Amino acid sequence: MDANVTSPISIDAQQAQKQSAELTILGAGAWGTALASLVEKNNHTVCLWSRSSEMSLADAVQDAHVILSAVSMKGVPSVAAQLKELNIPPETIIVTATKGLDPETTRTPSQIFHDTFPDNPIVVLSGPNLSKEIDRGLPAATVAASSHPEAAEAVQYLFSSDTFRVYSSPDPLGAELGGTLKNVIAIAVGICEGLDLGSNARSALMTRALPEMIRIGTHLGGQAETFVGLSGLGDMLATCTSVLSRNYRVGYGLAQGKSLDQILEELGSTAEGVNTTNVLVQIANREGIPVPISRQVYHLLNGKITPQEAVEALMERDLKAEACLLT
Structure with missing residues (x-):
């Protein structure tokens, strides 16, 4: 995890709070769509990608400051492998919002992404977040957890709003x-x-x-x-x-x-x-x-x-x- 702690990040908390950031969400299901809506309300630019998208994965993540994975657990290993082929810059923040365990390796999504991208800051987004309630604009809270505190803070400001409160944590696992x-x-x-x-x-x-x-x-x-x-x-x-x-x-x-x-x-x-x-x-x-x-x-x-x-x-x-x- 040492690489995560010392690597630079592409967007800091001040930029996430005051300037427009580029964010790509992988997975256009209910959760990915709800997260995209939250970021758009904060005036950030969001690209929502899925396997059925006409846009290629390479084009979807090309300018992203933050890449958020909201795919199902079974899709995480393949998505991580595809991203690895694209030479993602080490300062790009990778966020995982998937809850599950890989049946082949018994690893969590963040462990898979950390093993694949040891030089990138990895953030876990997790909390009591029923997507249908978030879509309705009902109040909710969640946690952005990372061994890289600046990355957790940046994600905190990307998603926080008057209806969605984001806390930070140093315990991603x-x-x-x-x-x-x-x-x-x-x-x-x-x-x-x-x-x-x-x-x-x-x-x-x-x-x-x-x-x-x-x-x-x-x-x-x-x-x-x-x-x-x-x-x-x-x-x-x-x-x-x-x-x-x-x-x-x-x-x-x-x-x-x-x-x-x-x-x-x-x-x-x-x-x-x-x-x-x-x-x-x-x-x-x-x-x-x-x-x-x-x-x-x-x-x-x-x-x-x-x-x-x-x-x-x-x-x-x-x-x-x-x-x-x-x-």
């Missing part, structure tokens, strides 16, 4: 993992709601999910305090309590007896928690990390148990002291 892991929990909460288990069960599930997220996140290198902030607890609360959440709807549908294939077809878009659950359990097995909630979601997604059996398995675990968040 923690911010990214918080936004990634909560998708698994959202599936679990959707199951709880679909089975009509009540508010007590939902509250208990979400409360016990937080230490599970912290346990995984800190083991993988994130900072514990990040997971009780906007990109951890905040994102989990939004995703686990809104019918706008695709991952919540996956769990709810499973509890209603629908097949996973049927649910995903009805969604018509990616529910990153499905892939994340499978990769997470792979990591937990490899690293010896206890993940009781995530493991039951994994069994359910893979057809090994029913929703009712998943709940029973969690309720029948050995009794223990609550003690602290990390137990």
Whole structure:
């Protein structure tokens, strides 16, 4: 990460606040489009690119001060590889707004971009941000996290407005993992709601999910305090309590007896928690990390148990002291 800390950047916070900046967003889905709208409202120039665009990727990023990736997790490795061929200047800020884990390498998007562009500042944008609410102009907050503080500050000013508040953080991996892991929990909460288990069960599930997220996140290198902030607890609360959440709807549908294939077809878009659950359990097995909630979601997604059996398995675990968040 040392290269990220010392490399120059193409746009500073003062320019992002007072002058027009060139920004390219890769991924024209709901999230990428919402982010483009936020930047345009701040009078910056935005190029929104997708694989179906008539414009080439080379032309799309040619003059960009900032390149933001909002593609799905499965597209991140190929997009990073394509960008590498374009000789992106080392001062260009690369922002990742994708929440997921690569099934081939178990890496996060920021780790993939950092490995591909070790000389560029990498920023993670993550928080409780349901794109449909942002499109409606409803107030929201998020986190710009980077080991390069000037890059985080520049991104902070690019996106901040009277309806979108951006905080900075020095913990990109923690911010990214918080936004990634909560998708698994959202599936679990959707199951709880679909089975009509009540508010007590939902509250208990979400409360016990937080230490599970912290346990995984800190083991993988994130900072514990990040997971009780906007990109951890905040994102989990939004995703686990809104019918706008695709991952919540996956769990709810499973509890209603629908097949996973049927649910995903009805969604018509990616529910990153499905892939994340499978990769997470792979990591937990490899690293010896206890993940009781995530493991039951994994069994359910893979057809090994029913929703009712998943709940029973969690309720029948050995009794223990609550003690602290990390137990």
